[in-house]
Amino acid sequence: MSKFTKKRGKASPAISTASLPDIIFMLLFFFMVVTVLRDAELKVKVTTPYATELTKLEEKSLVNYLYIGRPLQKFQALYGTKPRLQLGDKFATIADIPLFLEKHKIKVPESRHGQITSSLRVDGEVTMGIVQDVKTQLRKSGQLKVNYSAKKDPKRSKK
Numbered sequence: 001m002s003k004f005t006k007k008r009g010k011a012s013p014a015i016s017t018a019s020l021p022d023i024i025f026m027l028l029f030f031f032m033v034v035t036v037l038r039d040a041e042l043k044v045k046v047t048t049p050y051a052t053e054l055t056k057l058e059e060k061s062l063v064n065y066l067y068i069g070r071p072l073q074k075f076q077a078l079y080g081t082k083p084r085l086q087l088g089d090k091f092a093t094i095a096d097i098p099l100f101l102e103k104h105k106i107k108v109p110e111s112r113h114g115q116i117t118s119s120l121r122v123d124g125e126v127t128m129g130i131v132q133d134v135k136t137q138l139r140k141s142g143q144l145k146v147n148y149s150a151k152k153d154p155k156r157s158k159k
Contacts, residue, residue: 040089044069049124051150062115063147064104066097068130069123083126085134094133098141121149 046069057063067086071079075091085092087100105113118138122131138146 040065040067040086042067042072042086043075043089043091044071044084044086044123046121046123047125048121048149048151050153051148052153052156054150054152057117057119057147059115062108062112063117063119064101065119065121065149066100066134067121068126068134070126083123083130085130094130094137097134097137101138101141101143115145116143117145117147118143119147119149 044067046067068083069086070076070081070083071091079091085094085096087096092100101116101118105116108116120131120134135146138144
């Protein structure tokens with residue numbers, strides 16, 4: 001008759017953690033490379049006005065931003081001090097708006113084209129002439145959803 005013995009005291013070997021720091025640093029570098037902090041560098045001064053009734057835009061990927069304001073001090077020698085339009089990260093003219101909108105539409109699935117919103121970030125000291133020209137060009141380009149960016153009024157905020 002054979003005798004069976006139980007294997008006591010023989011535990012499975014411990015999991016090696018020697019490669020754990022390598023994996024952590026690899027993930028850290030991956031997220032550092034992939035993360036986008038800001039889409040465009042502002043080249044115009046934009047101090048948005050205060051408003052009382054605000055709604056937050058939910059999906060940032062469906063929003064294209066148009067900045068209107070006076071060029072920053074370092075760009076005034078080249079572009080002057082009159083209010084300018086900035087599309088993405090470069091100065092543009094009103095005639096450049098349709099191409100800017102089409103480039104943004106390419107990045108968005110076709111089923112969501114009707115949900116794209118153009119957000120105007122306009123400096124509070126800019127006259128409405130250039131803003132009206134931009135709105136007219138947006139309308140001609142078929143972009144009818146327009147949003148004005150504003151800050152919450154600290155004096156009228158609900159407590």
